[in-house]
Amino acid sequence: MGKFSAVLFDLDNTLLNFWEFKQEAGKAAAKAMAECGLPDKEENIYKRIFEVYDEYGVEYQKTFYRVVHSYGLETGQSERIQQAAIVAYLREKFRVLRPYPRVKEILRKIKKVAKIGIVTDAPRNKAWMRLVLSGLDSEFETVVTVDDTKVQKPHRAPFESALRRLRVDAKDVLFVGDNNDRDMVGAKNLGMKVCLAKYGEQLPRTRHVELDYEISDFGELLKIIEE
Ligand SMILES: [Mg+2]
Incomplete structure (x- = not known):
């Protein structure tokens, strides 16, 4: 015994x-959002993602929705950027975690x-x-x-x-x-x-x-x- x-x-x-994955996946999502036309710099978008985590917790499920929504874009464009962020995030998650x-x-x-x-x-x-x-x-x-x-x-x-x-x-x-x-x-x-x-x-x-x-x-x- x-x-x-x-x-x-x-x-x-x-x-x-977990923390390494969260940071790397957050960076990938920010990059994808900027490339899809979210009108801001990658590092600012990354900061906003982590502000949402700070406010709602790291398990919050609507993080990218919150980030994109705050820019007041047209609905279709918003959805495209959100989905691009989710895909980039998941790809990075599968790679890093x-x-x-x-x-x-x-x-x-x-x-x-x-x-x-x-x-x-x-x-x-x-x-x-x-x-x-x-x-x-x-x-x-x-x-x-x-x-x-x-x-x-x-x-x-x-x-x-x-x-x-x-x-x-x-x-x-x-x-x-x-x-x-x-x-x-x-x-x-x-x-x-x-x-x-x-x-x-x-x-x-x-x-x-x-x-x-x-x-x-x-x-x-x-x-x-x-x-
Ligand atoms: Mg722990």
């Missing part, structure tokens, strides 16, 4: 290079000593698309998405849902995530051990939490689990 009975993971920026180095190999080693699952704030369809795209869709015993509990981390509900599904006690679980305020605070509140994935960290830490482990590379996880 291993040191932990289960290891739970956040998905975006913990297992997958991938697991961090060695993720699959290391997950398979962890699976020999512990159950593994995901607790993500992404919508169910987006989470599964990202898992399929990155070739990780058959690795996990459970995947809890925001659609399952309707609340986001650090709320207890998504963590509890994963514990129930895996039939494990919080004290025997390690949670790995890049977001201090959501992943670390939430998992710690339930009594899990927590490991911050520093390589994926994008947001400032505004809440104090006693971290049990920090890793700057996914591979470092093996030592923690096997030690």
